[in-house]
Amino acid sequence: xxxxxxxxxxxxxxxxxxxxxxxxxxxxxxxxxxxxxxxxxxxxxxxxxxxxxxxxxxxxxxxxxxxxxxxxxxxxxxxxxxxxxxxxxxxxxxxxxxxxxxxxxxxxxxxxxxxxxxxxxxxxxxxxxxxxxxxxxxxxxxxxxxxxxxxxxxxxxxxxxxxxxxxxxxxxxxxxxxxxxxxxxxxxxxxxxxxxxxxxxxxxxxxxxxxxxxxxxxxxxxxxxxxxxxxxxxxxxxxxxxxxxxxxxxxxxxxxxxxxxxxxxxxxxxxxxxxxxxxxxxxxxxxxxxxxxxxxxxxxxxxxxxxxxxxxxxxxxxxxxxxxxxxxxxxxxxxxxxxxxxxxxxxxxxxxxxxxxxxxxxxxxxxxxxxxxxxxxxxxxx
Numbered sequence: 001x002x003x004x005x006x007x008x009x010x011x012x013x014x015x016x017x018x019x020x021x022x023x024x025x026x027x028x029x030x031x032x033x034x035x036x037x038x039x040x041x042x043x044x045x046x047x048x049x050x051x052x053x054x055x056x057x058x059x060x061x062x063x064x065x066x067x068x069x070x071x072x073x074x075x076x077x078x079x080x081x082x083x084x085x086x087x088x089x090x091x092x093x094x095x096x097x098x099x100x101x102x103x104x105x106x107x108x109x110x111x112x113x114x115x116x117x118x119x120x121x122x123x124x125x126x127x128x129x130x131x132x133x134x135x136x137x138x139x140x141x142x143x144x145x146x147x148x149x150x151x152x153x154x155x156x157x158x159x160x161x162x163x164x165x166x167x168x169x170x171x172x173x174x175x176x177x178x179x180x181x182x183x184x185x186x187x188x189x190x191x192x193x194x195x196x197x198x199x200x201x202x203x204x205x206x207x208x209x210x211x212x213x214x215x216x217x218x219x220x221x222x223x224x225x226x227x228x229x230x231x232x233x234x235x236x237x238x239x240x241x242x243x244x245x246x247x248x249x250x251x252x253x254x255x256x257x258x259x260x261x262x263x264x265x266x267x268x269x270x271x272x273x274x275x276x277x278x279x280x281x282x283x284x285x286x287x288x289x290x291x292x293x294x295x296x297x298x299x300x301x302x303x304x305x306x307x308x309x310x311x312x313x314x315x316x317x318x319x320x321x322x323x324x325x326x327x328x329x330x331x332x333x334x335x336x337x338x339x340x341x342x343x344x345x346x347x348x349x350x351x352x353x354x355x356x357x358x359x360x361x362x363x364x365x366x367x368x369x370x371x372x373x374x375x376x377x378x379x380x381x382x
Contacts, residue, residue: 005368024107033059059143062143084144172345180292180323183256228257255288263291
């Protein structure tokens, strides 16, 4: 059957490309609920046409999330796709969907509209071949992944707990399968000092900028190449004018950690920062946004099973072998204990960048891979 899946995908490349074109051409900037809802409407209609049973989860400020269930069985496979992109409405006019040779470009194509297309095409291919998976396949489309999935993480984790495994269709560079991802922490540091004239009475001031400099150096000391922990002060600013001792300063801090233990340790360290200058005050808010996706025994077992399952397709299926620094909704799924494979989307590069692209031949390979996995997932034993 794998051979039939592969041949059908290869024979119907234009149909897959046309769907990808349609999805890219519906702009879905995270901050525009009407536009994300336009895409969710389009996708839900496609799902329904393929036999999916849709359920919507309305959101007030962001696009509506929805799930679509296909087939039936005692077990469920959860497939994670996010509809939103980082690209403001109007970007499509500047950089329309384009194909040159084996490369396709367009806003959001890599992150992750190609993944959405792969999910829908895998279902279509199986339907038209007349084969029915013995497992319930649940597609979950969320609308705020690029913003941290704060309005969809509960839904993701609820569905993950009820699922046998989860597949996350984020794209990847060189097609590497992710079996581990770092956790992501996001923090805001605010500092209050005391303003004074920089020339006539600097001794009466408490520089918030100097305090911030001390804190940045302290934060930098938390970096650990051996454990893979990274702490970055991505934005730092303070003061108002040149000749005033600054009374206020602030910074945005990014944390990446490999294990849940490190997440707890570093979260505590950052939240326990103390002022260095007498009289200055600081406050840290925020915390862990995405827990680490650790390379558990269950994830390793799932990866080995998947690699063996698709070997006759003669396509690339290789894991990164290390925790990648970027987070995804796979982090939330893995935190529930459900085995997760991530990076099952397109192959290319340029997430959040103007040169964003995918490789067309690998796009078709990934359709064959996903269709083969969901057809045979009933054979996987946890």
